[in-house]
Amino acid sequence: MSGIYFHIPFCKKACIYCDFHFSTKLSNSDLVVQAMLNEVELKQNFLPQKRLHSIYFGGGTPSLLTKKQLALLLNAVHKYFSLSENAEITFEVNPENITNENLKLWQHHGINRLSIGVQSFNDNELTWMNRGHNSVKAINSVKAAQDVGYNAISIDLIFGSKFSSVKQWEESLKKAIDLNVDHISAYNLTIEKRTRLGKSFELKREPEIDSQLCENQFLTAHTLLEKAGFEHYEISNYAKQQKIAVHNSNYWLQKPYLGIGPSAHSFTNNTRSWNIANNNIYIDALLKKQAVNYFESEHLSIKEQYNEYVLLGLRSKFGCSLNYIETHFGSHYIKHFESNIKSLAAYYTTVNNTVYLTLDGWLLADKISSMLFI
Ligand code: SF4
Structure with missing residues (x-):
């Protein structure tokens, strides 16, 4: 996709x-x-x-x-x-x-x-x-x-x-x-x-x-x-x-997308890039071919990929798959996730090995995600 x-x-x-x-x-x-x-x-x-x-x-x-x-x-x-x-x-x-x-x-x-x-x-x-x-x-x-x-x-x-x-x-x-x-x-x-x-x-x-x-x-x-x-x-x-x-x-779901235009963000292969939020500089770079850098990018480390997966998964009905965390990020990450989420029992459910926040959990989604970050 x-x-x-x-x-x-x-x-x-x-x-x-x-x-x-x-x-x-x-x-x-x-x-x-x-x-x-x-x-x-x-x-x-x-x-x-x-x-x-x-x-x-x-x-x-x-x-x-x-x-x-x-x-x-x-x-x-x-x-x-x-x-x-x-x-x-x-x-x-x-x-x-x-x-x-x-x-x-x-x-x-x-x-x-x-x-x-x-x-x-x-x-x-x-x-x-x-x-x-x-x-x-x-x-x-x-x-x-x-x-x-x-x-x-x-x-x-x-x-x-x-x-x-x-x-x-x-x-x-x-x-x-x-x-x-x-x-x-x-x-x-x-x-x-x-x-x-x-x-x-x-x-x-x-x-x-x-x-x-x-x-x-x-x-x-x-x-x-x-x-x-x-x-x-x-x-x-x-x-x-x-x-x-x-x-x-x-x-x-962290699928690839290409963002076109001033300030647009793009994402592929765990690399995120973002265009300059300035119409004139954007025009100068792309139309007048002036040597200005109109975008920046960063490659997400495994830790950043994990944190982003947790943040986005918990905000949506897609949830966070424990199997995915284990196979994709490794044993250190799954241990961290499982041990930290234990204290939050009132705010999540697990179905088919996937963790979903409840409605009460969504009210505290940012706080909960930050507790699960590495
Ligand atoms: S300023 Fe423009 S982009 Fe922002 S909310 Fe209003 S219409 Fe939308």
């Missing part, structure tokens, strides 16, 4: 909580796309196989790509790679960019899954977040996508802000369930230093995030969404009818 990730590093405006790489200067978007095409060509042999199981357009805001830019990127994929039957092609979109014309255009290019950045159904909260849509637009955009024939739709929601009590969060979840989408990502709001929210927080203009509220909202999401037929398959992700996100699941 291999996939390609395209990072589209542009947004119309900055959401207050967002720590991803993007620029609001759209005037050089053609240059960035041209540079990305060069990067695809340069890295055409990066993956162990040419056959792709997924393509993911993330960002930033992929729904700002013009018709021509999107066609160029997909043509490059078809030139250097082949797609497996039923390959998942996901496009992250903002509700305000959803029009019938765009929906049909994306469909025409083979995009078969939309990930819609709804974030909230509360207009005051959406304004506070500095999003470009309101709740009516969010709901209508999902319905418009369904009317055009998209049957794989994910929506993102954020919980934990000062705007949502448990009751309000329940109402948001019910709205999401009523929309009949097959995938929901529910993220806990986090305060990142470099963001506007981070700065307001530092200046004490925003209250601390209430961790008890977050915990209650996490549990509410689990209960309501499972009752509505969703499987809670990763800490922040829920899918109906096994429609788990193929591309993202491959990250959690």
Whole structure:
């Protein structure tokens, strides 16, 4: 299983909580796309196989790509790679960019899954977040996508802000369930230093995030969404009818992927690389062929591979296989894992020699993983 990730590093405006790489200067978007095409060509042999199981357009805001830019990127994929039957092609979109014309255009290019950045159904909260849509637009955009024939739709929601009590969060979840989408990502709001929210927080203009509220909202999401037929398959992700996100699941399963674009990460043969998070330097390196290093990489040691396996496995329904730890990492690692997990009996189960965190375990996933790290 291999996939390609395209990072589209542009947004119309900055959401207050967002720590991803993007620029609001759209005037050089053609240059960035041209540079990305060069990067695809340069890295055409990066993956162990040419056959792709997924393509993911993330960002930033992929729904700002013009018709021509999107066609160029997909043509490059078809030139250097082949797609497996039923390959998942996901496009992250903002509700305000959803029009019938765009929906049909994306469909025409083979995009078969939309990930819609709804974030909230509360207009005051959406304004506070500095999003470009309101709740009516969010709901209508999902319905418009369904009317055009998209049957794989994910929506993102954020919980934990000062705007949502448990009751309000329940109402948001019910709205999401009523929309009949097959995938929901529910993220806990986090305060990142470099963001506007981070700065307001530092200046004490925003209250601390209430961790008890977050915990209650996490549990509410689990209960309501499972009752509505969703499987809670990763800490922040829920899918109906096994429609788990193929591309993202491959990250959690440590499968190879190639990341194209400023700030994009790649992974293969236990080597991780990451592109520079700067559009101009990226353009200079790939288009103007200036001698600038536009990416860095590191080979993961056995210890780092083990730690990553534990971290990712425990966060998802894939769990941590004891056989895999023993055969892949060796006796020292399995002994360490087994002896350290013993004290955590209340937080995990073992089925078929694979360790899975319980819901209570997921509430403490980071802490538990760090206790099992070497
Ligand atoms: S959350 Fe999405 S739309 Fe908002 S600034 Fe970040 S990347 Fe852009």
